[in-house]
Amino acid sequence: MSLVVPVILGSVRSDRQGLRAARFLVARLEARGHEAPLVDPAELKLPLLDRMYKEYPKGEAPAVLEELATLYRRADAVVVVSAEYNHSIPPALSNTLDHFLEEYSWRPSAICCYSAGQYGGVRAAMQLRAMLSELGMSSIPSLLPIPRIGKALDEAGEPAEAWLDKAAGRFLDELVWYAEALRAQRRTGTPY
Template identity: 35%
Template sequence: MTRSAPPLSLAVITASVRDGRLGPTPAGWFARRARARAEFDVHTVDLLAHPLPLVLPAPGQEPPAEAVAHRDALRAALARSDAFVVVTPEYNHSFPAALKNALDWFLTEWAAKPVGFVSYGGLAGGLRAVEHLRPVFAELHAVTVRETVSFHTAWEAFDGEGEPLDTRSSEGAADLLLDQLHWWGSALRNARAENPYGS
């Protein structure tokens, strides 16, 4: 990053909306890790705070009035972002329905931006959810980065302060992910500024 380049706007998205969810713990930890790096301006997006109808309105129609504010707030949070990290569990070998719904509501907000993943679950660490998300983001014209952070047997992976017990591997994986997000985020931000995507 050149000295004159502003920090990349990075959205850390908590995908699970279930009662008793673990998601805010790994999301909070990763956001703290990212905020320690000057090249990122980090903001968090919790899908629980932005409930959207499961039935999308027909083209040209508005959703129900109570959903408009949630849609507009989520759209603004995504649109301002140069990069995303999706923090997701694995449900039935895939990712949460609330995340798929949020992805389906928007298009241009994801396009030509990098996406990284922090996953958590049982023995698989949520990695099957990540593999299902990659083609979905490709369809949305986003670029998923190679490195991931995964927490296996996740309910036993954090201490009472929300910090990983295995700090060496988790912090190393997070730093690799952030390195890739910075490279792709900078390159794609410059490309969008020079030639808007889809033009």
């Protein structure tokens, strides 16, 4: 069954490497028959959070927030692609996520983290897990860390290392399982 799985990229740096990981995951999700729109803060150009989407009077939110709210309400799951900045998540990612709340509820998330070094961004992923849970979209148990991203993926998002396709396959299998289970439960109602 086809799912809607937005892939939220977390960096706006001009030489950002995360776009490689986002392209890789979008392609792998689409190859499985899922809709995987890329949510790119560099293109969205959201202002620093002053008012959440839900705090605008109905019909008065900026168009970009309306479009994102519509996408998130259609979503069955979310993949978040995060760099590690100073052992934490990038500010652009936090800002992109913080504009919404209820739109994420009862949907699983999956974290792909990366870095130029050997740790693959896992320190940021641990903080991101807590944040995603608070937003109502707890992360699946598995992570997809990509160390040395500049060598692991080319600019188009094609893997240069064999392990990556296998690891991504297991990661996405797990996300799809959770997404299908929670979609079925949302159809019968949620606790609140």
